[in-house]
Amino acid sequence: MALPPAFLDELRVRTPLHGLIGRRTRLARNGRQWKGCCPFHNEKTPSFYVYDDHFHCFGCGAHGDAITFLMRAEGATFPEAVERLAAETGMQVPKPTPQAAARERRARDLHGVLAAAEAAYRRRLFLPEGRPALDYLRRRGLSDETIARFGLGWSGEGRGALAAELKSDGIEPPQLVAAGLMKQRDPDRPEAGQGAQYSDMFFGRVMFPIRDRRGRTISFGGRILGDGQPKYVNGPETELFRKRQGLYGLDLAREGAFRGAPVLVVEGYMDVIALHQAGFAGAVAPLGTALTSEQLELLWQLSPEPVLCFDGDAAGARAAARAAETALPLLTAERSLKLAALSGGEDPDTLLQKGGPRAFQPVLDGARTLSAALFDLLAEGRPRQTPEQRAALRGRLEEAARAIPDRVLSGEYRRTLLDRFWEETRRAAPGPGRRGGGAPWAGRPAAFRIMARPAVDSDAIRRERARNLLAILVRHPLLLPEVEEALMSLDLPAGEAEGLRAAMLAWLGTAEPLDSAALTGHLAQCGMGNAVTWATRATGLCAAAQPTAQPKEALDGWWHFFGLLRGEADLVQDLADAQRQLTETYDPAAQQRLIRLKRALDALRRGETESDPDEAAEGEPGEGPQASRASTIG
Structure with missing residues (x-):
C-alpha cells in the first residue's frame, strides 16, 4: 500500500533537511540556504545546495528530499528511509490495513472533489449572480490577476446549488460532506423536511481556497458580504484539512521565501492577498486559530526568523503574546521570531490601501527580535509600583526564560529580560505618595526626600x-x-x-x-x-x-x-x-x-x-x- 501523502508531507516538514545532510557533508549557511560539497560526486568547489525542503547539486544534478537523500546516500529502500525518518521525528508509519487503503482512496477522491468545487466557485464569481462579490474584491483593490492567482470565487446564494452543479461530474452529496463542503442535517429536526438531508456549508460568501504546501486545495474559507456574522468561516476539519497544521498562502509563500522574500505572518486572508499583490511574497496567515506549534514548524521550514505582524489593536497584542508563549519552548540558536508593530488599529490591508508598499515597508524594517520584544509582551498591563508587583513580574520573566529548552539560549534570554527589568524598575514610577506626576514626598523635610535613581547603563x-x-x-x-x-x-x-x-x-x-x-x-x-x-x-x-x-x-x-x-x-x-x-x-x-x-x-x-x-x-x-x-x- 502506498503511504498517505499527508503523512509523507508531515514527515518531510518535521525533518530538518540541513541537519540530516550535514551528518555526511559539511554545510555552511549561504543566505537562506546551505551550501557544501556534493556527497554524491567528488568536487573541490561546493555546488551542492540544501533548501528548506529539497537539495540540488548544480554539478551532477542530484536532486530530491529527505527520503531521496537517504535512498541515494545509504542505499536504503523507500520503506527503510521512511521508517528511519519516522523514528527520528517520533512519527508512527501507517500500517497497510484495509481501512488505511480506503482512507487513501478517499483522500485522492477528496482532492478531486475540492478542485471541482473551486472551479465552480470561480466560474460563479464572473456570472451575473457573482457581480456583487466581484465588485467587493475590486473595491478592496485586488486586480483580476490577483483574484485568479488566489482562486477567489463566489459560493452562490441558493442552497444545494453546488451539489446540483457537481452532480454531472459524478460527485454525490456524501462526498461533499467528506470534503467539508456540505453537512448532513439532523433528520429529527422538523425543518429538515422530506429530501432535505444535506445543507451547504457556504452560501452567500466570497470563497477563499485553502491550499497545502504543494498547492492542492484542501478546504475553503468564506467571507460574507455586508455586516452579517460570522464574517469569516472556515470549512470543518476533514481527512485533508487540519486547522492547526496549515497556513493560508503557504504554497505561494514557499516560492516567495525561496526567492528571498521575508516570511510574514498576518491575521487575515485579505492581509495575505494584499501583501502578495504589493510585492511581499512571503505572507501567510493562521487558519482562524492562534498560531500553533505545528504552524511555527512550517514557518521555520521557510525562514529561520519569520516576522509576526498582527493588527495594531488589543486583540493583535494578545495574539502576539500567545504566539511568543507558544514559540519559547521551540526556540533554538538557529530559529527565532521577529515582531512588527502596527499602530492605530491598522492592519496590513488597510495600510497598503492608504499608502501602498512604501507605507508597509517601515513596519517590516522596524521589526524587533523576540528577545527585544518579549519584555513588553510579558509586562503589558502589569503594574510595577510595589515590591510584590515587581516580584511577580520578575517571576514571570524568569519563567519565560526557563521555557526555552536550550540551556545556553535560556540563560541569554534570562539575562536580557532581567537587564531590562532592572532598568525599568529603577525608573521613578507613580506610587501611593504621588499625585498628578508631582515629586514624591512633597512637603516633607529635605532629609527624607528620595532622590530619583539614574537609569542603568x-x-x-x-x-x-x-x-x-x-x-x-x-x-x-x-x-x-x-x-x-x-x-x-x-x-x-x-x-x-x-x-x-x-x-x-x-x-x-x-x-x-x-x-x-x-x-x-x-x-x-x-x-x-x-x-x-x-x-x-x-x-x-x-x-x-x-x-x-x-x-x-x-x-x-x-x-x-x-x-x-x-x-x-x-x-x-x-x-x-x-x-x-x-x-x-x-x-x-x-x-x-x-x-x-x-x-x-x-x-x-x-x-x-x-x-x-x-x-x-x-x-x-x-x-x-x-x-x-x-x-x-x-
Whole structure:
C-alpha cells in the first residue's frame, strides 16, 4: 500500500533537511540556504545546495528530499528511509490495513472533489449572480490577476446549488460532506423536511481556497458580504484539512521565501492577498486559530526568523503574546521570531490601501527580535509600583526564560529580560505618595526626600567590570598562567579591554619574570600606556586590584569579576566542561579551575538573589557593594 501523502508531507516538514545532510557533508549557511560539497560526486568547489525542503547539486544534478537523500546516500529502500525518518521525528508509519487503503482512496477522491468545487466557485464569481462579490474584491483593490492567482470565487446564494452543479461530474452529496463542503442535517429536526438531508456549508460568501504546501486545495474559507456574522468561516476539519497544521498562502509563500522574500505572518486572508499583490511574497496567515506549534514548524521550514505582524489593536497584542508563549519552548540558536508593530488599529490591508508598499515597508524594517520584544509582551498591563508587583513580574520573566529548552539560549534570554527589568524598575514610577506626576514626598523635610535613581547603563557597568578584571592582572600578572584559558573565553567590550587582553596574553608567552613592572613596561612599548591608565585609575577600582592585595585576595577578586562578565548560563557550561576534564585527567590544575568556577557561579547567584545586581550604577561605575566585596569572595 502506498503511504498517505499527508503523512509523507508531515514527515518531510518535521525533518530538518540541513541537519540530516550535514551528518555526511559539511554545510555552511549561504543566505537562506546551505551550501557544501556534493556527497554524491567528488568536487573541490561546493555546488551542492540544501533548501528548506529539497537539495540540488548544480554539478551532477542530484536532486530530491529527505527520503531521496537517504535512498541515494545509504542505499536504503523507500520503506527503510521512511521508517528511519519516522523514528527520528517520533512519527508512527501507517500500517497497510484495509481501512488505511480506503482512507487513501478517499483522500485522492477528496482532492478531486475540492478542485471541482473551486472551479465552480470561480466560474460563479464572473456570472451575473457573482457581480456583487466581484465588485467587493475590486473595491478592496485586488486586480483580476490577483483574484485568479488566489482562486477567489463566489459560493452562490441558493442552497444545494453546488451539489446540483457537481452532480454531472459524478460527485454525490456524501462526498461533499467528506470534503467539508456540505453537512448532513439532523433528520429529527422538523425543518429538515422530506429530501432535505444535506445543507451547504457556504452560501452567500466570497470563497477563499485553502491550499497545502504543494498547492492542492484542501478546504475553503468564506467571507460574507455586508455586516452579517460570522464574517469569516472556515470549512470543518476533514481527512485533508487540519486547522492547526496549515497556513493560508503557504504554497505561494514557499516560492516567495525561496526567492528571498521575508516570511510574514498576518491575521487575515485579505492581509495575505494584499501583501502578495504589493510585492511581499512571503505572507501567510493562521487558519482562524492562534498560531500553533505545528504552524511555527512550517514557518521555520521557510525562514529561520519569520516576522509576526498582527493588527495594531488589543486583540493583535494578545495574539502576539500567545504566539511568543507558544514559540519559547521551540526556540533554538538557529530559529527565532521577529515582531512588527502596527499602530492605530491598522492592519496590513488597510495600510497598503492608504499608502501602498512604501507605507508597509517601515513596519517590516522596524521589526524587533523576540528577545527585544518579549519584555513588553510579558509586562503589558502589569503594574510595577510595589515590591510584590515587581516580584511577580520578575517571576514571570524568569519563567519565560526557563521555557526555552536550550540551556545556553535560556540563560541569554534570562539575562536580557532581567537587564531590562532592572532598568525599568529603577525608573521613578507613580506610587501611593504621588499625585498628578508631582515629586514624591512633597512637603516633607529635605532629609527624607528620595532622590530619583539614574537609569542603568548596562554597557558602562560591563566596561567597569572588565576594567577591574584587567587591572587585577596588570597589578598581579602572576595570575595569568592560571586564568589564561578563562580570560580567552570572555566576550570583552571592544577598545581598551580587548587590546589589553591581547597584549597581556602575547607577553605571557615570552615573559620572565611575571611581575607588574615588566608587564607595564611591555604594554607601554606596545602603545597600550593609555589603556593601562584607564584600567588602573583609582576611581571605582576594587581592593583586589591594589598593589598591596595578597595573591589569594587578587585571585578571588578576579574570579568574581569573571563570573559577572561570563554570565550564569556560560558559567554552568564551563563548570560541566571542567568537571569532565577533571574526570578524564585528574589534573590538580583542572581541580583548581573547577573550584574557582564553582565559587564564581555561587557568587554570581548570591549577587542576583540577595542584592540588586546593578548596585554599582548608584554612584561611580564599579564603586558599589559588589566592588568592595570582591576581595572577600571565595
